[in-house]
Amino acid sequence: MQMDPWSTRTIDYEKLFTDFGIDRIGKLDEILSGNPLFRRGIIFGHRDFYQWWNDFRNGKKVSILTGMMPSGPFHLGHKMVVDQLVFYQNLGIPITLAIADVEARTVRKKTPDEIREITVNYLTNYFALGLDPKKTDVYMQTSRSVPYYRLASLMAGKVTFAEMEAIYGTLSPGKIASALIQAADILHKQLDGYEGKHRILVPVGPDQDPHIRLARDLAERIGLIKPSSTYHIFMKGLDGQKMSSSKPNSYISLDEPIEDALRKVKNALTGGRISLEEQKKLGGEPDKCMIFSLYLYHFELSDEELDNRRRMCESGKLICGDCKKELLDRIEKWLVDIHAKKVKYRPIAEKMVDEMMDYPF
Ligand code: SF4
The missing domain is CATH 3.40.50.620 (HUPs)
Incomplete structure (x- = not known):
């Protein structure tokens, strides 16, 4: 390597x-x-x-x-x-x-x-x-x-x-x-x-x-x-491949419009089965699921809740649509908060950078 x-x-x-x-x-x-x-x-x-x-x-x-x-x-x-x-x-x-x-x-x-x-x-x-x-x-x-x-x-x-x-x-x-x-x-x-x-x-x-x-x-x-x-x-990209800046659909940016971020999450790869019937019978595969990854890395801080989600998924009791909907609600709330904070902090960041930047060419 x-x-x-x-x-x-x-x-x-x-x-x-x-x-x-x-x-x-x-x-x-x-x-x-x-x-x-x-x-x-x-x-x-x-x-x-x-x-x-x-x-x-x-x-x-x-x-x-x-x-x-x-x-x-x-x-x-x-x-x-x-x-x-x-x-x-x-x-x-x-x-x-x-x-x-x-x-x-x-x-x-x-x-x-x-x-x-x-x-x-x-x-x-x-x-x-x-x-x-x-x-x-x-x-x-x-x-x-x-x-x-x-x-x-x-x-x-x-x-x-x-x-x-x-x-x-x-x-x-x-x-x-x-x-x-x-x-x-x-x-x-x-x-x-x-x-x-x-x-x-x-x-x-x-x-x-x-x-x-x-x-x-x-x-x-x-x-x-x-x-x-x-x-x-x-963390892997939303498509299950490597997350890459050159593939905008592979990541959620904190800079893009919230609706764009949510659309990407809606289209993310899940570990769900091809039909609802099969999902109920076989259960989902959280380890192949980018929705589960988002909970794991960022949006579920309680281990108990995360374990519970895994169990519900694997037993077929949790349906991908509901699981995604809950995540979308969390991400939307979180992004609204981050975007508001960014308005507050941008002038501070601008002042810092303008005081530091001084290139001879
Ligand atoms: S139920 Fe949730 S965790 Fe399980 S495969 Fe579907 S989206 Fe992923």
């Missing part, structure tokens, strides 16, 4: 453990088991997560670093990262949010106007989903600080081209610049001018693991603590 953070690919989750050295999430204490993402195995793997968590539980300084790539529409797949950030922020853990505009410009070829609009929109969504703008250290990679750029530049001397190729596959100048600056994102908070040495957690999707591996190698070589990471499962 080729792992690089820039191409689309199918993730073989088992290989992450056997070939890439990611560990399985193990025992959950009372705080972690209160979070459905951990409890349901959606956050499934980690590197040194428990060292980071133990430091937090023992009152030591810890923090979170997360990155945001301004490209494409904001959809439910992105929400999974924000849900994690909100969980940690509510525990009082400092959050730093890096906007990966170097990669957006050099690798994804976005224009400054596109980057401004997408970043404003992403930040607006992050805040509408519960991240507190006052408690989040947000920065763009092109407008951070001298020590941060010094770190990114000098780390180029601590890794060889062959090592980077082994981690990332085919490279270009833009990819090298972007990878080193992402390593600086992950590590710079340990510099003396920032928080000093401490454990940092980076919650990511598994496709971002190459950045974690590079940052961990570099941390060791420059005397910093290796960053920790967790990995969450990618």
Whole structure:
């Protein structure tokens, strides 16, 4: 399996453990088991997560670093990262949010106007989903600080081209610049001018693991603590295939008109049988059902209710039409609330971005 953070690919989750050295999430204490993402195995793997968590539980300084790539529409797949950030922020853990505009410009070829609009929109969504703008250290990679750029530049001397190729596959100048600056994102908070040495957690999707591996190698070589990471499962698209920004019918966006989002849910793949009679006889297949996935990942927080839905589905007592209708009601209510919050937070996000953006060309 080729792992690089820039191409689309199918993730073989088992290989992450056997070939890439990611560990399985193990025992959950009372705080972690209160979070459905951990409890349901959606956050499934980690590197040194428990060292980071133990430091937090023992009152030591810890923090979170997360990155945001301004490209494409904001959809439910992105929400999974924000849900994690909100969980940690509510525990009082400092959050730093890096906007990966170097990669957006050099690798994804976005224009400054596109980057401004997408970043404003992403930040607006992050805040509408519960991240507190006052408690989040947000920065763009092109407008951070001298020590941060010094770190990114000098780390180029601590890794060889062959090592980077082994981690990332085919490279270009833009990819090298972007990878080193992402390593600086992950590590710079340990510099003396920032928080000093401490454990940092980076919650990511598994496709971002190459950045974690590079940052961990570099941390060791420059005397910093290796960053920790967790990995969450990618939710499938509404059609049962990979969720992709290039296939608008595969995702629910928080930016699209509510009626469009609801229409997509109505057309989503279910695990229902070809006839009502057969469904009553054989029961449905929730593990093949995107409606069930939406409940599982986002719209049913009670495990008891979720188990009950599974039982009712498998026994044929629950009909897909009713099951969908209930979900549509929940999604509609939720989107109305999110859209109202976005109106409130957009000016805050615009001000933040306009203060940060300053491109020489
Ligand atoms: S009853 Fe609900 S969970 Fe079961 S297959 Fe139909 S839509 Fe999916």
